[in-house]
Amino acid sequence: MRGGDGAFRLPSAKATCTLLGAGLLLWIAFAYGVFPWLLERSYRGEGLSILTAAMGNRDQTSVDRYLDRWAELADAGVFTLIGAIVFAAIWARRGLNLDRHWFTPGRLSDLALARIACVGFQLFLLVFPSFPGCSGCSLDYQLALTGAEASEYGPLLSLKALLAPFGWGTRPDMAFLETIKIIGIASGTLALLGLLGRWSVLGLAWAATTLVAHSYSYGEYHHAEGLLLITLWALGLSPSHRARTLLGWLRARGGRGETLGGATDAFATWPLRLTQWLFAASYFDAGASKLLTSGVAWFQPTTLAYYFARDGIERGFPVGVWLSEHTALLSLAAIAAVGLELAFFLAVLMPRLAPAFVVAMTGLHASIYVAQAAPFPQHIVLLWVAFLPALRRYGATLPWRGTERSTIERTLAAEAPG
């Protein structure tokens, strides 16, 4: 959409509501009318050949099973769109502005700090693969996987795409994986120093994503690495390389110009905002799936006792085993965890709450590691990075920095999202 000045602007929250409403009507017509009809025809071999091929087990599965499964997906789509409409309506009522939310000028120095933290941590994981949280970073593990039978290798879509120049669906050998890791470490070092612009960040993102995707192409995946890798890609595509660089520092030191540290850019906000929303969506999913799968039964103390005992014994973490034997506070812990997960999106919409949520979720991830040895170090680093602007603004309002308060309050008013 174009504004009066000819610039492209994202639709208003009201227009988004209308678009989502139209999308809902289209989805209902497609999901409950067109697709079931197509599915039945394809089941008989008369419809789309791609659909017929997708129903490989037609001999053993009745058409009703396929229709029931589709009906579940159709319902899930309807509920999601209704949820999005409600969300957009609240957004519209509060007068929030989508364009300003994503493209308000942000500080390049914040984005550059995010680059240094994310690149630095991913580089650390590649150089020290025994640190928990990135099994794909370990060449020993990759070596074991390359010895697996060909029938066990099921390359992820992302791996196929990243290795497409070498052949769609190709299986990398050990020498290739070692080369990718070397590329990752070299690109990461350059990206840390802000050299080679966006290409060094993208090089690290490509190498790390490829390594982890390969390790997840053998029938098992985990959740720790995904968000950091997506953020690395976003940082590579943003102007994160335009501040806090080695060359800029040298120039500033020699008095030959100044760095862009204090400058702002309309494209400096979206990468961290995207990470915030991905956090909100994934936490909400984690909380909602517990309620949808188990209801309030999830809060009985034996649920957490089971998980703490199983993971603690299996991974040799005594705190988890001890907790599984002392259930008095486990229901409260379960309620607090689900509550935080479901409410986390408030940290995005109300930046004043962000510091509290960041500290609480850091504590939650740390507790989960101590009790269950489930490592999410990337999430801990990323929480502080994604909410860096809100944390910086909050830090400046602390009592011992009172002299800066009035300035900060003005900044807060000017930078408030939406």
Place this chain on the structure above:
Amino acid sequence: MRNVRKIAVSGGITIAIALQIGTQVFETDATFWPFTPYHMYSDAFGPGSTFAMYELRAVTATPEDSGRVVTNLDASIPRYRFERILAAAADGQEHILNPEPDGAARLLAANVAELGPYETVELWERRYEIGPKGLVTRDAPRTLVRAWPVQ
């Protein structure tokens, strides 16, 4: 140029968020990784729930040999997938990698055969129970679930 860039970024943001929400709603597991659902740990467990820890051993014909522990790395199989194979072998089930009767045990025997001159595969189990007040005992007895020949 700036408009093109803004449209491209807006499109990218929309795709990323749609992928994240889509994987969650349609439970696509790792299909669109690194966008994944976060449904882990969502099952509830009441009093009386049990879980088992398995240990696979490869044993030679020497009478006093207690054998060696076989890990997932020995078998070139990711950790949790390996544990699922052990559980399937304990119950005499087939496995997706070997969908014939007792396929999981046959698969493990084939893996052990590659490690050296072993004669027998042993599967040991410790079973733990969660009571109304949590874990009943951390010293669950170790029992031999089954033993079968490598060949």
